Amino acid sequence: MVERGSRSRGRPTVEERAAQRERLSSDGSDRYARLILALRQGRPEPMGRERSYPLRWHPIARKLLIAAITVAIAYLSVRVGLDLIRERRIDTWAGPDTTVQSGQRLTGCPAIDSLNDNVFPSWIRYGGRVYALGNQLRPVVDSRSSPGPAESGYTLGEMRLLLDNDTPAGRSRDIVILVLPTSRAGQVFRVVPDCT
Numbered sequence: 437m438v439e440r441g442s443r444s445r446g447r448p449t450v451e452e453r454a455a456q457r458e459r460l461s462s463d464g465s466d467r468y469a470r471l472i473l474a475l476r477q478g479r480p481e482p483m484g485r486e487r488s489y490p491l492r493w494h495p496i497a498r499k500l501l502i503a504a505i506t507v508a509i510a511y512l513s514v515r516v517g518l519d520l521i522r523e524r525r526i527d528t529w530a531g532p533d534t535t536v537q538s539g540q541r542l543t544g545c546p547a548i549d550s551l552n553d554n555v556f557p558s559w560i561r562y563g564g565r566v567y568a569l570g571n572q573l574r575p576v577v578d579s580r581s582s583p584g585p586a587e588s589g590y591t592l593g594e595m596r597l598l599l600d601n602d603t604p605a606g607r608s609r610d611i612v613i614l615v616l617p618t619s620r621a622g623q624v625f626r627v628v629p630d631c632t
Contacts, residue, residue, distance in 0.1 A: 527557070529597065531590035537561045538592065545631035556614055556623050559631070562590070562597065566632060567612050567625035574600065576615050576622040585613050585622065598622060 448456070522540055529536035538557035542548045551558040551569045560567050576585055576598065585598035598613040615622035 527592055529590040529592045531588070531597075535561070535564075536590045536597065542566065542631060545628065547628050547631065553623075555616070556595075559628075560597070560612065560614065560625055562588070562612055563609060564632075565609065566628050568628045568631075570611075570624040570626045572624040573621040574613050574624050576613065576620060585615075588612075 524541070526537050526539040528534050529538065538560040540552070540558045542559050545559070545566065548559045548566075548568050553569055556569060558569050574585070585600045588597040588599050590597040594617050596615050596617075598615055599609070600611055600613055610627045612625050613622035614625060
């Protein structure tokens with residue numbers, strides 16, 4: 437019969453394991469520290485310096501950033517291009533004749549250069565006079581059901597040109613009104629005597 441804890445089975449005895457624990461703890465380091473040191477291939481951790489981790493990008497982050505910058509540049513290019521086209525374009529209104537025109541900039545008329553609106557033009561030429569965008573709105577009701585601004589017969593897309601006959605300024609054609617079909621008020625345009 438083999439004695440318990442003997443060397444024949446290859447397992448260390450209780451005394452041998454206790455001696456091994458004593459040897460490991462006697463050199464001042466614990467088993468975890470020895471394991472870490474072994475995993476780091478014998479290179480000790482530098483003291484007094486914190487471990488720094490390099491900044492790493494996700495593999496798709498660069499592509500997303502490039503795509504976002506490309507979309508932003510394309511949007512700005514299209515926006516600036518459309519604004520330049522709109523500023524240089526002169527629209528001719530549909531109606532009884534082709535004398536009514538409008539646009540954003542009018543050569544030789546500095547009073548209009550400072551005006552800007554995203555919906556309405558900065559100027560309109562009607563009856564041989566130039567009208568500039570004003571900062572006033574005029575209530576507009578359906579001209580078929582009650583008195584108010586009269587239809588001129590001129591349109592630009594859905595925008596209509598109305599003539600105000602209710603005021604002395606309207607009767608003398610010092611103002612015209614542009615209105616959109618969904619609005620209850622029209623944008624007032626006032627005559628600019630220095631521009632033609």
